[in-house]
Amino acid sequence: MGEYKPLPLKRSDLQQRFDIRVRKRSLYAKLKPLVRQKESLPISSLSLPVVSSGSRLAISSGTKVWVHDFVLDANYYSYTGATSFIRSTAFRSDSKLLLASDDSGVIHLLATTLKSLLCRFTEHRSAVYSTCFSYDKAHMFSGSDDGTAKYWDITQSKCITTFLGHSDRVRSVATQSILHETNVLATGGYDSAALLFDIRTPLKPIFQLRHESPINCVNFSADCSVLVTAGADGYVNLYDVASGYKLMAQMKAHTKAVTNAFLLDDLLVTSSLDSTVKFIKYRAERVEHIFYAQASVMALAIALDGKTIAYGTENGEWCLRQRKASVPVETSKARVEVQRYNPGDLSRLDRLLKTFQYKAALDIALDLTLGHVLSLIEELIVRGGLEAAVTRTDEHSIAKILNFINRHFGVNHTSLGLLELLDAIIERNKWISQSNSVEITDLLVKIKQKLGMELHHRQIMHKMLGAIEFVLSHATN
Numbered sequence: 001m002g003e004y005k006p007l008p009l010k011r012s013d014l015q016q017r018f019d020i021r022v023r024k025r026s027l028y029a030k031l032k033p034l035v036r037q038k039e040s041l042p043i044s045s046l047s048l049p050v051v052s053s054g055s056r057l058a059i060s061s062g063t064k065v066w067v068h069d070f071v072l073d074a075n076y077y078s079y080t081g082a083t084s085f086i087r088s089t090a091f092r093s094d095s096k097l098l099l100a101s102d103d104s105g106v107i108h109l110l111a112t113t114l115k116s117l118l119c120r121f122t123e124h125r126s127a128v129y130s131t132c133f134s135y136d137k138a139h140m141f142s143g144s145d146d147g148t149a150k151y152w153d154i155t156q157s158k159c160i161t162t163f164l165g166h167s168d169r170v171r172s173v174a175t176q177s178i179l180h181e182t183n184v185l186a187t188g189g190y191d192s193a194a195l196l197f198d199i200r201t202p203l204k205p206i207f208q209l210r211h212e213s214p215i216n217c218v219n220f221s222a223d224c225s226v227l228v229t230a231g232a233d234g235y236v237n238l239y240d241v242a243s244g245y246k247l248m249a250q251m252k253a254h255t256k257a258v259t260n261a262f263l264l265d266d267l268l269v270t271s272s273l274d275s276t277v278k279f280i281k282y283r284a285e286r287v288e289h290i291f292y293a294q295a296s297v298m299a300l301a302i303a304l305d306g307k308t309i310a311y312g313t314e315n316g317e318w319c320l321r322q323r324k325a326s327v328p329v330e331t332s333k334a335r336v337e338v339q340r341y342n343p344g345d346l347s348r349l350d351r352l353l354k355t356f357q358y359k360a361a362l363d364i365a366l367d368l369t370l371g372h373v374l375s376l377i378e379e380l381i382v383r384g385g386l387e388a389a390v391t392r393t394d395e396h397s398i399a400k401i402l403n404f405i406n407r408h409f410g411v412n413h414t415s416l417g418l419l420e421l422l423d424a425i426i427e428r429n430k431w432i433s434q435s436n437s438v439e440i441t442d443l444l445v446k447i448k449q450k451l452g453m454e455l456h457h458r459q460i461m462h463k464m465l466g467a468i469e470f471v472l473s474h475a476t477n
Contacts, residue, residue, distance in 0.1 A: 031309055031321035035070045043312025045088045046301040049095040055384070056112070057301065057310050057320055058098055060086035065100040067112055069384045070320050076384060077115045082108060084127075090140075092133045097154075099140060101128035107142055109154065113381060113420050121152055123159045130172045141185055143170035149187045151199055156462070161202045167191045172218045176241075186227060188215030194229045196245065207245050211237055221263035222304050228268070230258035236270060238263070238282060249282055260300035269309070271300035277311050293317070353379065358389035366400055370408050374417045381420065390421070391428040395437050401425060402443040409450050422447070 041062040048057055055071040065086050066078040084103035091098055097118070098110045105124035110117055126145035133140050134151075139160075143149045149170050151161035168191035176182040185197045192213055195205040213233035220227055220241075226248070227239040234256055238249040253261075254272035261270045267288075268280040273296040279289040295315035302309045312318035349372070352361035358380060365376045380386040390401070402425075405418045426432065432440065 030323045031307075032323070033319055034322045035068070035073055035320040037318055039316040039318070041316055042314045043299050043316060043318045044086055046299040046310045046312050046318065047089040047091050047098070048301040048303050048308060048310065049091045050093045050304060054095050056095065058089040058091060058100075059312065059318060060089050060100060060299075061312075061316065062086070063102070065089055065098075065108075065110075067098065068320075070322075072384045074384070077110075077112055079108065079110055079117065081117055082106070087127055087129045088131050090131045090133060092137055093135075094137065097133070097137075099131040099133070101131050101142060103127040105144060105146070107131060107140075107152075113416070114423055119154075119157045121157065121159070123150065124148070126169075130170070132173055132175055134175055135182055141173045141175060143173040143187055143189075145169040145171075147189070149173050149185065149197075151185070151202070156465075161199065163187065163195075163197050163202055163205075165195050165197075165205050165208075166193060168214075171214075171216055174218045174220055176220050176224050182224070186218045186220065188218035188229055190214040192231070194218050194227070196227075209237075209239060209245055209247075211235070216257060216259055217261050219262055222265065226263055228261045228263050230261035230270065232257040234258060234272065234274075236261050236268065238268075251280070251282065251285065253278060253280060256296075259296075259298055262300070262302050264302070264304065264306050267306065269300070269302050269306075271297035271311055273297070275313070277309075291321075293319075349376065353383070356385070358383075358385040359391075359393070362389045362401075363397065366404050373404065373408075373421075377417045377421055386420065386424045387428050390425045393425070393429055395435065395440065398425065398429060398432065399437065399439045399443065402440060402447065406443050406446050406450070409447060409454075 039061040043059065043061050045060040046057060055069050056076060057068045057070055059066055059068060062085055063082045064078065064080050067076045069076045079100065082100065082102045086100050086102050088101045089098060096111065096113050098112050100108045100110060105122065105126050105128055107121040107128055108117060109119045124142065124144040124146055128142050128144045130143040131140060138154050140152045140154060141149060142152065147166050147168060147170060149163040150159045153160050163185065166187065166189040168189050170187050170189045172188040174186045176184040183199050185199055186194060188194045192211050192215060194209040194211060194215055196207040197205050209229065211229050211231045213231040215229050215231045217230040218227065225241050227241060227245060229237045234252055234254040236251055236253045236258060237247060239245040240248045253270050254274045254276065256273035259271050259273060261268065266281055266283045268282045270280065271277045275293045275296055277291040277297055277300065278287055280287050293311065293313045294317060295313040297311050298314055299312040307323045310318065310320040349361050349364060361376060365372045377386065380389055401421065405422055409418050
């Protein structure tokens with residue numbers, strides 16, 4: 001196991017270097033508040049999707065976790081099934097799954113598109129303060145106050161590896177990349193150690209780094225070239241991955257404990273119990289901008305492009321800020337080309353979506369191809385308009401939709417999109433349960449039979465997966 005002690009670098013005290021005038025002309029001042037709300041309990045966690053094209057933010061406070069659509073400024077989905085305080089949330093890279101872990105050690109796996117609980121993982125013996133998905137979307141990691149980190153198989157709903165090595169609470173876990181294949185897991189604990197594990201050989205860490213104070217956060221930079229550790233002493237350490245995790249920078253970022261730290265290129269974004277969020281150009285050792293909160297900042301989330309940031313405080317306030325992308329204009333003395341909006345460029349479906357006529361768009365798509373319907377469903381989910389498209393729908397239209405679902409369910413991996421449509425129909429049309437329509441009843445019976453067959457096939461697949469793993473394990477021996 002490699003172990004690196006801090007190099008004899010000069011510690012940068014950024015507290016003495018901030019010029020208040022910088023904030024007025026800073027690019028980060030353009031991160032304007034888009035949503036600002038206050039809850040009755042502290043904000044314990046915030047999570048944004050890795051791909052920033054989405055419009056949803058996961059928030060936890062007390063025993064509740066919810067997904068807020070910040071474009072519509074409305075709650076998209078709320079989960080209240082936890083009996084202990086939620087401590088962490090984490091989106092999968094496609095935003096369709098969300099992890100929420102609590103003080104009892106339970107990890108709740110939520111399907112955001114279906115708005116339902118899929119599974120609970122219960123092997124930790126104490127609070128779980130950190131979770132994240134792996135790059136393959138089928139596994140996840142967790143860190144707990146029981147001193148362990150775990151690697152879970154979501155498809156089998158079980159823990160497959162436990163990482164040992166910390167002598168105190170594990171408060172943060174991070175994988176080197178959740179977008180590309182990697183085998184490296186970083187953990188940070190209250191024993192002031194950051195451990196690096198290869199998940200293929202998990203018995204002991206491959207590197208151990210010392211932070212000199214309890215670690216609250218470990219994270220890899222967006223390009224995976226730097227490991228960031230942040231601790232209770234207000235310091236942030238940066239380690240160069242390519243050189244074997246040697247210390248490359250160490251800075252006093254805050255006067256109190258650092259709760260979160262993210263590195264985007266050379267921009268370090270941090271939050272702290274000193275009630276600030278800071279934007280730091282670490283190579284220049286310069287604070288670019290500061291957001292001041294009314295209480296200790298407990299949670300921080302930022303999109304990879306830096307255009308969306310959210311932070312939450314101990315007094316229950318949370319704020320989401322966003323910077324609109326500016327469109328560069330290219331000019332030339334010889335030629336100036338200006339693109340103008342042309343209504344003729346839009347198809348009929350596009351025009352209906354642009355004017356928020358979701359119900360009419362769905363009705364037209366049902367007369368087109370399966371691809372049109374699935375694309376429309378995906379677009380409506382992004383816009384938060386799927387439920388609006390099926391709310392207060394008459395019997396004839398319901399029958400038309402159910403007939404479409406019945407004909408195409410299970411074809412070419414289309415089940416999930418059609419299930420989301422079916423879920424919205426049932427949720428927004430409670431009268432269906434009292435309907436006397438023979439056609440609707442017959443269609444629901446047929447769809448139920450197909451669902452049962454799908455579940456049966458999945459059970460067989462799980463059984464075969466176990467059988468193959470058994471054969472392979474004996475073959476390797």
